[in-house]
Amino acid sequence: MNFAFSEEQDELRKSVRRFLDDKSPETEVRRLMETTEGYDPAVWSQMAEQLGLQSLTIPEQFGGSGFTYVELIVVLEEMGASLLCAPFFSTVALAANSILTSGDQSAQEYLLPGIASGETIGTLAFTEDSGRWDADGITLAATKSGQKQWVLNGHKSFVIDGHVAGLILVVGRTPAGLSLFGVKGDADGLTRTPLATMDQTRKQARLEFADTSAWLIGTDGGAEPGLSKTLDLAAVALAAEQVGGAQRCLESSVEYAKTRIQFGRPIGSFQAIKHKCADMLLEVESAKSAAYYAGWAAAEDSDELPVVASLAKSYCSEAYFHAAAETIQIHGGIGFTWEHPAHLYFKRAKSSELMLGDPSYHRELLAQRIGI
DSSP states (O other): OOOSOOHHHHHHHHHHHHHHHHHOOHHHHHHHHTSSSOSOHHHHHHHHHTSOOTTTTSOGGGTSOOOOHHHHHHHHHHHHHHTOOSTHIIIIIIIIHHHHHHTOHHHHHHHHHHHHHTOOOEEEEOOOTTOOOSGGGOOOEEEEETTTEEEEEEEEEEEETTTTOSEEEEEEEETTEEEEEEEETTOTTEEEEEOOOSOTTSOEEEEEEEEEEEEEESOTTOOHHHHHHHHHHHHHHHHHHHHHHHHHHHHHHHHHHHHOEETTEEGGGSHHHHHHHHHHHHHHHHHHHHHHHHHHHHHTTOTTHHHHHHHHHHHHHHHHHHHHHHHHHHHGGGGGSTTSTHHHHHHHHHHHHHTTSOHHHHHHHHHHHTTO
């Protein structure tokens, strides 16, 4: 195993960083977070056509580039650093992975090329009002209607980009067990309501299904193993995002500590600030190690993935939240203001901490998976 990125991966990072510096500066983040859609369709198209980001980990046979999860975490780390407002996480980390892990060849051939080209925005509708990320929290009912069609009744909450997705992968319960269904974003009987959330840079919606037509992906009652792997892959992707955000918080804090003068000297010369920055550095570097190892496990389809995914998600969540909180403290009064970006990272850190399950949930999951 080699934690050093290759020259090609370093070039990918540089290309994505240049693109995001141009397309996702703070001014653009603030503009998009005030819109209902929460993203710029032109930038979304450029991401697909110029950089091929949506197709990165999709196999070539389905119109993708066929790269590994290591390349994906490089991209997500940069996106997390810039707080990119776009449905990339929902489409790539949730929707595409759900299709890939379903084992349904026909669904992969039908759905993945649209995601790879950037034409399709997708998401996974998993959680309900309880906010639970385990199978026991699923109550949405799916009933067979005809030979191939199904109808869904129930609701989903906290669906990332659920109000703009053209493809919604819905986890429902049939008499046979947990199943995965595809629903078009404009399907009859589907009501999509945007939610007011703390983190305005990542939009969420509540979806209500009333006899909504759907089609089965995979086998009836056989979705749980694939969904479990999807959530593990999504946890790794989110950990990479969190690392990017934490690194940006660290850089911002160190730069401010060097330039902010108090009592005739930079505040970075005071022991209290030195200790804060040193602690942040230790946690950020440790978070990188956890996220990179998890990315390697995902790329190699290692048996360790379930363990390291929960480990990375729990550690990176706490590291990012701590870094964002300390950034506000180091910046002092200005760090609390709306004009300063510190609060944007703090809100993203908190929402990411809860997404896919909080650190306590993942530590419990980790303990179960290693047999404690």
